[in-house]
Amino acid sequence: MISLLKTEHKKTKKKYLLLTSLLITALDLAWIFYGNFSEDAILKGWMMFLYQLPLTNAIFLPFLMTVVASRLADIEHRGCMLKQLCTIVPRGKLFDAKLLYGFSIVLACMVIQFVSVFIFGCVKGFGGVYPFRLYSVYWLFTIAASLAIYIFQHTLSMLFQNQAVPFFAGVIGEFLGVFSMFLPQLPWLRKSLLWGYYGVLQFVGSDWDSQTRISTFYLYDFDWLSFVILLAVCLVLYRIGRSLFIKKEV
Template identity: 55%
Template sequence: MKRYLFCEYKKTRRKYIFVMAVAITAVALCWGLYGKYNESALKSGWMMMLYQLPLLNTIFMPLLSIVVASRFAGIETSMMKQLCSVMPKQRLYDAKLIYSLSIILLSLLIQFVSVYIAGRCFGFSGRFPIELYALYFMFTIVPAVEIYVFQFSVSMLFKNQAVPFFIGAIGEFIGLFALFLPQYPWIRNSVIWGHYGALQFVGGDWDKVTRISTFYLMDINWVMFAVSILLCVAFYFIGRTLFVRKEV
């Protein structure tokens, strides 16, 4: 497997895929961190970010998955038949998935570290709640992997990358729309792009009179967490099986 992973590195090192991933992550961070932080915002800064980040991930992480998956799948468009004659198709699928997924996870790590550094620079009050952010990181990785494995599988199955792009864009719109309908939790629970919101455990209220936002902890949806993990495994085996059986 190391040899196959090194081959993926050699094939993609001049494609600037990681640069594009970092650029998308940087845009997401600028969007999420930009603004004027008054005394109230600084006092509740750490909780405020835990409230805002799931929305940010719902917007940008599916986009990142679309870009990375389509770039990795599109590299072999004209040489898939020759490539599959010199290496097993399941090995090709696994190597591409592992290598490209590492870019997604590295982008999440950059986001996590950047939020911590920004909070310290802005002057967020109080102790950094490492236990809550560790929980957030776990609840972000699982949906990110879930969405990416699905998007990668679709990209590997279709020669025309416009198809997986359209599927990902529609799914992202539905997931984002579901976040603005908290009274209908079944919507975000039923689509994988809504699972960032389904696993959100910090809520917020805004007082119209004082114009102050308050944030609070909510019950954790462990059932959806387990479902997301199961879907990660299911998407992997289904996508891998269909790719192996695909005529190239």
């Protein structure tokens, strides 16, 4: 497996995959940090970010994962390289290697985001102590939601030679996921979409006073049940996707 991961890294060196991922992450950070922060926003900055990050990640992370999964698979689909590769590497190991390598790139970008948020908050002088426990739980929830989406995108990219199929599936799923976050009165809609779990697992709410222009943030209970269900979905998607790829004719 280690040799396969090294091979994946070598194959992507001239494809600018890492650079593309970093540029998307930079755009994500620019979106997060853009604007003037009022005194109230600085005072409540840690909680404000916990409230805003789910929506931001629902926009940028699925797009990042669609690009990464598609680029990794497209390397093999071009020139019928996948057929040749499958004669020397077991299909299951190839599926796993590309999955691990691709998601490691996504995970690295997520680490950059969370570290950047921490540094930005410290430089800005956000009020109170950094809520390490809340951010750790949020990071755990974000990883689970992202893993489910990436397995889905990875499977489509490996199965379809035309990468327009997984791309449009990702765009449509992302749109529906973001749309569902604006409909809290329809929780079933969020829970029926992989992309909606950024909102399902959100545990910070906000009330905004239009007269004082001050936001009040509050905590929900952690939705551990949905988290466990999402992990089970990840396992099911992985088993189905791997099985379909092994049986695929190339």
